[in-house]
Amino acid sequence: MNPTDSLPSEADTVVVGAGIVGCNLAYQLTKLGRDDVVVVDQGPMPTTGGSSTHAPGIMFQTAEEKILTKFANYSRELYSELEGADGRQAYNEVGGIEVARTEERMDFLERRVENGLAWGIEDPQILSPEEVGERLPLVNEEEIIGGYYSPTDGQVSGVVACDALAREAMDRGAQFVPHTRTEDVEFDGDSVSAVVTENGTIDCDEVVVATNIWARQLGEELDVHLPVTPVEHQYTMTEPLDELAEGAVDITDHPLFENYRNVSGEKAKRLLVGPDRPILRDQDNAMYFRTHGDAYGIGSYNHESIVPDPEELGGNDPDGEQGSVHEFTDYHMENATHPDRPDKAPRQASDELLPATAGKELEHKYNGMFSETPNGLPAMGPVEGYDGLWTAAGIWVTHAGGAGKALAEWMENGVPRLDDGPIDLAHADVNRFNAHEGSWDFARDLGAEEYRIVYNVMHPKWVWTDKQRDIRRTPMYHTHLEYGGEMWGEAGWEAPQWFDSNADLVAEYADRIPDREGWESVYWSPIEGAEALHVRDRVGLHDMTPFNKIEVVGSDASAFVQHLCTNDMDLDVGDVRYTLMCNEDGGVRADITVTRTDEDRYLLLTTGREVGNNHVAWVREQSPDSVVVNDVTSSLAAMVCTGPDARKVLSKVADADLSDDAFPFFTSQQFYVKNVPVTALRVSYAGELGWELYTPSEYGERLWEHVMEAGEEYDIRPYGNGALDILRIEKGFRLWGEDLHTEHNPYEAGLGWAVDLDTDFVGKEAVEAAAAGENVDHEVACLTLDDEEAMVMAHRPVLDGDDPIGYVHSAEYGYSVGACVAYTYLPPEYAEPGTEVEIRYEGDRYDATVREEPLLD
Structure with a gap:
């Protein structure tokens, strides 16, 4: 040269x-x-x-x-x-x-x-x-x-x-x-x-x-x-x-x-x-x-x-x-x-x-x-808050060709792509990092740990044990410990995966919780299944504080929210709507619930975990000067009371009428739970009767105690992230970053019902093409294993004979369904309910069948 x-x-x-x-x-x-x-x-x-x-x-x-x-x-x-x-x-x-x-x-x-x-x-x-x-x-x-x-x-x-x-x-x-x-x-x-x-x-x-x-x-x-x-x-x-x-x-x-x-x-x-x-x-x-x-x-x-x-x-x-x-x-x-x-x-x-x-x-x-880097993946993409500043770090010779291609496409055309189509980089996005991760103490220790484990046999659910843990605590942290919470760290948060205090439920539901052996039994407890079944039968309380919460405020907030969202966002104050945000290529950038809390104020709720900050950065990048975008994740404690007895529990302590007529599904109200101010949304990621409750963080622990005390006669139980993943997959609710991401458009993801083509939004031209049947190369498919006691994990191939036709995006055992549930994306001819395929897992083949979703309604 x-x-x-x-x-x-x-x-x-x-x-x-x-x-x-x-x-x-x-x-x-x-x-x-x-x-x-x-x-x-x-x-x-x-x-x-x-x-x-x-x-x-x-x-x-x-x-x-x-x-x-x-x-x-x-x-x-x-x-x-x-x-x-x-x-x-x-x-x-x-x-x-x-x-x-x-x-x-x-x-x-x-x-x-x-x-x-x-x-x-x-x-x-x-x-x-x-x-x-x-x-x-x-x-x-x-x-x-x-x-x-x-x-x-x-x-x-x-x-x-x-x-x-x-x-x-x-x-x-x-x-x-x-x-x-x-x-x-x-x-x-x-x-x-x-x-x-x-x-x-x-x-x-x-x-x-x-x-x-x-x-x-x-x-x-x-x-x-x-x-x-x-x-x-x-x-x-x-x-x-x-x-x-x-x-x-x-x-x-x-x-x-x-x-x-x-x-x-x-x-x-x-x-x-x-x-x-x-x-x-x-x-x-x-x-x-x-x-x-x-x-x-x-x-x-x-x-x-x-x-x-x-x-x-x-x-x-x-x-x-x-x-x-x-x-x-x-x-x-x-x-x-x-x-x-x-x-x-x-x-x-x-x-x-x-x-x-x-x-x-x-x-x-x-x-x-x-x-x-802290998760062993590149740090690449546009840096939030700096127009024109990009990064491309933490990349080896092995991966540099693909990373260079994806980043160049991102810079030139707005979306990272390889030759075979878009590639989702949520877990490699430079904006995924939280404030504490920028400290040298954290970067040094986690870089050293990533080096230590680079050739180790690592389970996908493995979490750090002692290095840089216990950094971010929800207001209910100490209460979780009192209930024997099995605390896992993610994005700095300490969050319960299950609660040892619910071990007695395992015996109650023993006939519905198959034993596990092998890889799928590691980092798993039957308590997760018991908690999920208890929520379906009675009532549970889940701490969802780590989920990302974004507030949009300003005179142009309504127009901006509509610009972001695929659905019709003409909301009255108190309305809640499920919608999507797409990128310029029509890929699903996030799925969110949007609540209009005032004339010029909206609350956007989306996935937390490792990828949540990417959504905050995306919304800020799109926002005009007339709108203020605030990340209110840490300032609001959040929990969801859900299950058939949720109304009975909350009615004991809420100064509001929680009946269907007075508080319809997908609406929001502000009231008091005893002496704690809350914003309540009649929605539930678990897919049961329930209310999400938001309150300033300093009230969070007291709100939790009020609800738990009110639910004592209904045997209310706290439940962890393990049970929540089970509950949501049984109902067909997507988890962004796993079975929903930018590589698929709303119609491939089975979420076309969350799109209103009479509105204008980012990526509309590409979404319109998908609505007309263009660029729909794969469609979401809900599979259940034919062996009712078998279990597989994500990222394993879905086969037609010996030919891979897709891979498992997410999988959990559905204890209410009585089978392992796996979500994948397949060529349209394979995505029809009743289609029989196989999943290769740990060297064995498991028969699976495409099912009509949702499995529970």
Whole structure:
């Protein structure tokens, strides 16, 4: 590549960081037609000295997270199309093998196959030890009990890919400026106006922070507290091995070699050589391997977390040391320091698996840095409150191609997309973070924990146990503890999953609560089922304070709410309406209930949990100056009293007539519960008679006590999030972020009844097309398992024979239905009630049938 020698004075878009993410983004933006893109980096190009320079580039595509797999799959396809500076294909498709040394890991690898089928990976397979040995002859077959094989996995050099991407971007008009450290971003009001570098200022309209391990540093300069944490892991390369002698390669004539060596030193002779056999991962020992000609590369996460202070990270020094590389710590290779693997040092584990490496010198070795976020996913998208400021951090070489494509589409067309359609990035959105997550204490501890568990076998319901817990408490927190609440942490909130005080209900409903074994029994209690059944039969009280609550106020509030919402929002004061918010592409951005609380005031209620802040940011982004958008989540305590006896309970303490005539469904009133002021909504996410009660937070605990005391004679019980998920899925209520998201439009989601095409709203043109039958590629389908005692979990493939036709978005056992209920999206011809399909789960196949929804009415 030929970067420019001078800094331009202006540009439409400036990308800060010319690593694999910045180069991918510039490539995609220019492919979409932008020709005024400038990429700046503190290092040389294409070997900037960041993580892309030292990364060995292995690409295992399959992950539990859909977006990571989709990003990786797109990256593989893109890198396969790139021509390196030597004229060869940039991607080395040698296949990838993950081995198991334990039965627990073998079960995990079976889930790998199911995730691969669900997410569209080509031909994922389970291998016997002998089959692993056929593909990787140096592996000691006696050390393993099987493997997972993905034929299209492989490797790409970050430097080769950056160079190829940048050359094509420059051919389309982009400029790349090396040796230029970014010092600040200037704003005109809330809008980006310029990027300030050590070599001058670039006037611009947009800035993308794609600086990976340095993202937190730049964010702090802008008062944007990104929980992006640099962490270190080890990589080393052996001396030449006789067993690999035929693979010896002299790479010194490669066009990028001298550039690479100037930054990385002599290890460039190895790093620039692609593998000639499948890449290998031994997750039981948190290690990975690839060949470098006649040497083996050994990567290790198998040590205690090493988290450098972001303030102490420099750039590349004049002597050529990489800013993203620290000195190799031999101690961590020769000793067992990982808290979850205390019995075996990494070097021992490596030598056992690959005996040819035993006793061999480790010629090149270093601690390389990458970045982690609190949930292990990227931090990308437009930053709330700053028009024109975007982020793209926490992204590996493996995922950078897909992330760059999605972000470029987002910037240019308003919606993140890959070639096969829109992709929902709710769990990777930079705005998902809460205020406490910006603290260095939190980011450091959670980054270290994400590093610790990166290769562990993790259950999807696992929650942090001690690191950075007990941060946000609802007003009822101590009361929950008194009732034996099993507290789980999410978005900083401590929330009960079930209550041990309800254990007596298990015996009462024992004949309706099937036993569980295996993966689905972990982080589960039969109390969840008993609580759900009790709510259906009697009455329960649930703390819903963590659900996001947004207040919209102003003279143009009515017009703005209508602009946001798909339904007719011509509401009288006190009316409540269920509606959707869509993005420009017609994808469902959120489902909400809207209450008109006054002439110029509305209350919007939507999903909490990890994705709730995304909705707040979206509403604020859309709002005009004449409207004020307040996040009132923390200022209002919220609870729902629901069940057949809910009216009887509340009538004892409410100074209001709660009859159907006086208080109809989907209306709201303000009254007192004894001495506590409440705003009550006649709605219930549990799908039973009920009222949601909102009150200023300081009244929350007392309100809870009033309702519980009034319900004592009706055996009122508190119930947790586990029961709520059961209750809502039985009634067919969607959960945004799981079985409802931006990848599907309202008609695919079965929510066309919440759309009024006589109104104007964001995304209307696309929604109209869907209403006419266009872009309806899938339709929501409610499945029940034919085996009434069986249970499956989310993210497993739905099959027609051996062909995947969808995947399970969410699943819970429906105790009132008497079967496991699973929600999925299927091609329209499969979504008809009565259609028989199969779900693959934990290596078995379960017959399932599409049902008419709702299952309970």
